[in-house]
Amino acid sequence: MSVEDTVAVRVLLADDHPVVREGLCAILESDPGVEVVGQAGSGEEAVTLATRLLPDVVLLDLRMGGMDGVAATGHILRQAPRSKVVIVTTYEDDSDILRAVEAGAAGYLLKGSSRAELIEAVHGAARGATVLTPSLATKLFRARTVEPPPLSARECEVLRLVSQGLTNADIGRELFIGEATVKTHLLRAFKKLEVSDRTAAVITALERGLLT
Template identity: 40%
Template sequence: MYMLRVLVADDHPMFRQGVLSVLESAEGIEVVGEAVSGEEAVRLALELRPNVVLMDIRMPGLNGIEATARIKSQYSDIQILVLTMFKDDASVITAMKAGARGYILKDADSKDIVDAIRSVASGKAIFSGDVASRMIEFATRPISRFDHFPDLTYREKEVLSLMAEGLSNSEISRALELSTKTVSNYVGYILNKLQVTSREQAISKAKGRS
């Protein structure tokens, strides 16, 4: 019988042991290793070549998103399933940009976790229900709604859209893979072009015209 090889990366011992217990009792799944940091997750993934890495986001040292990007840059066939308590837009977007195939929350039940692992292993994308609805809403919210600001470039419209979503400069930098200095520059350009003096005024003007 074909066994799905899974690496579990999470720095919380009790939660990690709970997940291991679930996976070890699941048919067709073999836990090949466990990591407690992003660095260890990368090392073990490259060494053990699992089918799926179950990846937490917040870990000591290298975080799960950076670890995901490093693993995917080496072995694109290793699928990453993020299992975390964070469901903010920036975390979801940056995880997917890094190469994660799925994103589920730690309050998911055992069956959902096992099903999600099998889904990403088969090449499907999987999200927890509330995360999925937010991603669909985000993805389908067109940048073109800011076409009434013709002086803004496409990238400036992207930044303004994320500002209107409530993301901070650091969150926007992660979502768009830009430096925080570059994002800060874009915000400055936006304020000048919209003829406002603050971020709040820009957001208010954007929402008033969207």
Template identity: 45%
Template structure:
């Protein structure tokens, strides 16, 4: 029996995945977490065989939660299950020590195969995540920039957002007007397909873009 902890802040997704796991005689859902902090607490207490971890959650993001769990329990098998298939998120998760990376929308059999592979200590990547990895290996670029869809200025603004700067502080540091900063942030959200500033910041921090010096 593979004991599984599910960490995701969307109740509907947890409900669907719970049904998948309950339908398989080889898996047992032992706990559910709705935040990164709760995922850490439950993992340390329940010691599951596999943790299914979302990236964007309230408070602590899934990548940082993965990093902290593995610092305490190095043998934990963590499988990222997320809607993001950008290269920055994939590499951030793998650098944190995740066993694999799966995109939400995977069918029942793909999900169960991934769970079994993770429980066996195998690396598992969705086709999209594998593509990002192989492309990066095949075409190395010195000084690879996270979120390449952003301009250099937009990248700097996102960097400051992730570091916790408010709009007025960003404007002062970047030498821009408050209106210009708002326009930049709006463009950043559009390019990243982020629904809110908080979501953009969570993705940037998950990718390690939270050093206050862009």
């Protein structure tokens, strides 16, 4: 008998609804090859417990108050790099799936998945496989192949100046435009890059080669 057959997969559950956590726990622990080692009610708590418990797999809700599942995924994988994160959610929006996978999640399951699908996903993730609810495979492919809208020349110019440490007022003076106009260009760039702050916008634009 192999080690994989005798050693249970250690799982951490993270969801801000206690009833959901209990339901997932009951399903998983019906399989003798799975052991639920902890439960978290928030993204922050999931990071703390994952760092301490070092589970094989973290089943993580996508949308929780405070730190969401995507942000928590990044923190968990930095603190517990051997853990595998599987997002379990009711949402199946294309951008959500892509964000989760790009953050390093090993899989993405809907809460409507069957008991067999959930248990197989846990074992698969523990083995290093990518697990995805079948109905989401096409969505992920489509999300990966859609080109992000390009930044305008002015938006790139504003972000270049942001990368140099200039404030909105400084940028306005440099480009001979109003500070409110600078803010408008930034907000449009944030939306196109799917980020929420200046630092993330600059980093993302640099990664995509938009500020060369």
